[in-house]
Amino acid sequence: EDQVTQSPEALRLQEGESSSLNCSYTVSGLRGLFWYRQDPGKGPEFLFTLYSAGEEKEKERLKATLTKKESFLHITAPKPEDSATYLCAVQGMDSNYQLIWGAGTKLIIKP
Amino acid sequence: DVKVTQSSRYLVKRTGEKVFLECVQDMDHENMFWYRQDPGLGLRLIYFSYDVKMKEKGDIPEGYSVSREKKERFSLILESASTNQTSMYLCASSLEDLWGGSGGNEQFFGPGTRLTVL
Numbered sequence: 001e002d003q004v005t006q007s008p009e010a011l012r013l014q015e016g017e018s019s020s021l022n023c024s025y026t027v028s029g030l031r032g033l034f035w036y037r038q039d040p041g042k043g044p045e046f047l048f049t050l051y052s053a054g055e056e057k058e059k060e061r062l063k064a065t066l067t068k069k070e071s072f073l074h075i076t077a078p079k080p081e082d083s084a085t086y087l088c089a090v091q092g093m094d095s096n097y098q099l100i101w102g103a104g105t106k107l108i109i110k111p
Numbered sequence: 112d113v114k115v116t117q118s119s120r121y122l123v124k125r126t127g128e129k130v131f132l133e134c135v136q137d138m139d140h141e142n143m144f145w146y147r148q149d150p151g152l153g154l155r156l157i158y159f160s161y162d163v164k165m166k167e168k169g170d171i172p173e174g175y176s177v178s179r180e181k182k183e184r185f186s187l188i189l190e191s192a193s194t195n196q197t198s199m200y201l202c203a204s205s206l207e208d209l210w211g212g213s214g215g216n217e218q219f220f221g222p223g224t225r226l227t228v229l
Contacts, residue, residue, distance in 0.1 A: 032216050043115075043201050043220035044154075087154070091216055097142050097161060097205070098169070099218065101154040 002027045002092050006102035013078055013109050021073040021086055021105045029093030033071050035064050036087040038104070044087055078109045114138070115221035117202055123227045130189040132224050134202030141207035143185035144218060145169075145177060147198040154201070160185055161207065192228045200224045 003026045013019055025033065032051050036044035048057045050066040057064050061082060063074040073086055085106045089099040118133035136143065144159040146169075156169030158177040166177050174196060178186045185204075189196055203218040 034217060036220075041199075041223070041225070043203075043223045046217050046219055049217050089154075097144075097159060097216075098156060103151075103153045 002090070002095075002100045004088055004090055004100050004102040006086075006088050006105050008105060009103070010106040011108070013075075013107070015079060015109055015111050016077050018074070018076045018078070020075070021107070023071040023073070023088030023102055024069060025071070025088075025090045025100075026069075027090050027092040027100065031091040031093050031095065033066055034089045034091075034099065035071070035073055036089070038085045038087055040085075047086075075107070078107075080109045080111050083107055083109045115202055115204055115219055117200075117221040117224050119224050120222060121225050121227075123229065124189075124192050125229050126193060128189075128192050128228075130192050130226070130228075132187040132189075132200055132202075132226070134185045134187070134204075134221055135183055136185075136202075136204040136219070137183065138204065138206075138219075139182065140204035140219075141182070142205045142218075143179065144203040144205075145175075145185065145187045146201045146203065147171070148201055148223075149198050157187065194228050196226065197228045198226060200226055 005024045007022045035047040038044040048064040053068045061076050065072045085104040087104045088102040115136045145157040146154045160166045160179040176188045201223050202221040205218045
C-alpha cells in the first residue's frame with residue numbers, strides 16, 4: 001500500500017538554527033515527490049517536485065533532496081517567516097492523477 | 112503564475128441546506144481536484160476531474176457530488192449539508208503530464224473555503 005510518513009510532527013527552532021524535515025515514502029514506482037508549504041487557514045503553496053533519487057532543488061533557505069526511500073527538506077538559517085506546516089506528497093506510477101499525502105510537519109521558528 | 116480561486120473564504124450553512132462551492136483556475140489545466148482538510152486527518156480527496164464532464168471518486172465521495180461543465184470551473188455540491196461536513200475545503204488543479212518530464216503533475220491550490228454547518 002502506498003504510504004507517506006512525515007517526521008517530526010512538530011519542530012521548534014530558534015531563528016538561525018538549521019535543521020531538516022523528513023518524508024519517508026512507500027510507493028510502487030515513484031513518478032514524483034512534492035513539497036508544499038501551508039500557512040494557517042490558507043491553501044498549500046507548491047515548493048518543489050523531485051523525480052529521481054539523487055535529485056536536489058533549492059529555493060531561498062530551503063533545499064529538498066531525494067533518495068529511494070525518503071526525502072529531506074533542509075532549512076538553513078531559518079527566519080520566523082519560515083514558520084508553517086510543510087506537507088509532502090508522492091505520486092506512484094500506477095496512480096491516476098492522485099497524490100498520497102503525509103500529515104505534515106509543523107515548523108515554528110522563534111525569534 | 113497559476114491562479115486558483117474559490118468562491119468563498121468562509122461559509123456558514125444550516126443542516127439540510129444544499130451547498131455549492133465553486134473553483135476556477137486560469138491556467139488551462141486539464142485536472143481539477145476537491146479535497147477536505149481536517150485536523151489530525153490531513154488532506155483527503157473527495158473527487159477529481161481529468162476533463163470536462165469527466166469525474167472520478169476520490170477517497171471520501173459520500174455526501175458530495177461535483178460538476179465540471181467548463182474546463183476552468185469545478186464545482187463541489189453538498190446535496191444536504193450535515194454537521195460532519197464542517198471542514199476546510201480546498202480546490203486544486205494540475206496539467207495533464209502523465210510522465211512528469213515537464214513537471215506537469217504538481218497540484219496548485221486555491222485559498223480554501225472554511226465551511227461551517229450548524
